[in-house]
Amino acid sequence: MPLCPLSLAILPTIGAVTASQWDALVDDDQPFLRHAFLHALEASGSVSVATGWEPCHLCVWQDKQLVAAMPMYRKHHSYGEYVFDWGWAEAIERAGGRYYPKALSAVPFTPVPGGRTLIAKHADAQAVRALLADAWREQCQSFDLSSWHLLFADQQDVTAWRAQCPELITREGVQFQWRDRGFGDFDGFLASLTSKRRKMIKRERRLVADQGLKVSRLEGAAISSAAMAHFYRCYTITYHERGRPPYLNHDFFERLRQTMPESLMLVQAHAEGRPVAAALYFRGTQSLYGRYWGSEVVADCLHFEACYYQGIEYCLQQGLTLFDPGTQGEHKLVRGFSPQRVRSLHYIRHPGLAAGVAQFCHAEGEHVSAYRDAAQQALPFK
Structure with a gap:
């Protein structure tokens, strides 16, 4: 037929x-x-x-x-x-x-x-x-x-x-992009690096904590409307700092929270018990994608922690093999992201x-x- x-x-x-x-x-x-x-x-x-x-x-x-x-x-x-x-x-x-x-x-x-x-x-x-x-x-x-x-x-x-x-x-x-080379965990990833870069990453993560910042992750349904609203405020700050309005509106992110929560992971940084910075990630079956970030505070190395190290750590914990943190940035290269x-x-x-x-x-x-x-x-x- x-x-x-x-x-x-x-x-x-x-x-x-x-x-x-x-x-x-x-x-x-x-x-x-x-x-x-x-x-x-x-x-x-x-x-x-x-x-x-x-x-x-x-x-x-x-x-x-x-x-x-x-x-x-x-x-x-x-x-x-x-x-x-x-x-x-x-x-x-x-x-x-x-x-x-x-x-x-x-x-x-x-x-x-x-x-x-x-x-x-x-x-x-x-x-x-x-x-x-x-x-x-x-x-x-x-x-x-x-x-x-x-x-x-x-x-x-x-x-x-x-x-x-x-x-x-x-x-x-x-x-x-970062790819898992069989590191096992974050310490295994660090062990694969040269001494200079291993010490750099440890220092940067320690510096975030020394500034009184605590970083945590929310996944899926645990991301509340309040958490998404705070993330959006941070996201707009990133654009306003560059002198232009954001491409995306709050309704877009709230719709994602409601319709595809299983694909979302939100990193939050807290100071004195309240969120002050956030990074929104998306996940597939094998990959993690870092997309949006913003902060209400100026803090050394917080961007590296929220947008790179938390993503690497999450991939290793979840068995994801690829991490795409977004465009641009030779600063990614020295942190283990390959061209x-x-x-x-x-x-x-x-x-x-x-x-x-x-x-x-x-x-x-x-x-x-x-x-x-x-x-x-x-x-x-x-």
Whole structure:
């Protein structure tokens, strides 16, 4: 009996598909691709036309079953992406063209590598990608979008898309991640480091305690609405210190607390019995992701404790093998976080801009590769 043909739908909101249908396609180690996370972004208003993120998610159906999906947005700026293309926009606009709006397949405000193309195991992946490619190309044509961008895709996604669409331009970057090397516990991790770095970490953790700060963790249902509200106050401080408003609102985090508590872990620092700093983590089946942080107090090494050492310790206690603490920061390198290649793919409609971007990404990629190799040699392990 022949299979039913594939059909494509473009959803103006993630709520147009049920959580069970969407999540059946999602890797259990990827909490940010879950329906609850994407829905919280939209339902809270953090992601909307008003904020420059217009949902247009691609879904592939076969005989009333969702067999593939890809989060997608029409973007009217480049904020919240962490793959910086402002220079590309400036180049085309100087030449009299227009860069915005553009199409983007990514998790908003979340530079975490992972699969961006969600395909059921029994589906014909090549046929699905061909249909999706037709869809984002048609979106670019119909809405006069300058480009389509697939951000922070994993190796499998990058390889498959490059084979499907050779015109895609690859851009490389570096992030720092911690992996369990069979350390056993935090003391085992310290024992694997050079004497200089082992002493540094012990001193930094001791300094936090010497300032009268006590650090604790809350998980899942133990995270109260009051604890989340305090975390949000701390989170906004981080943004205000940089002179800009936060991307995400309190309603977004409260929705996460209510709809996916099993994925949340909150680190709190207390002084004189009250919380003064917080860091929010997400966990999958094998990985931990550090995402947001803020503090009401200025305290030496508190950021390292709340955002790095608590995460490493938690992974070792919970049997998680990977810890992604977020973007940026060579300061992670000396604390045992290894440089990892991250990649994004870019389709540019304008031939001249596409040629310039390709040349730029090639040259940038050579520098990134050399930097990654040099950083690997600077790891603090014995």
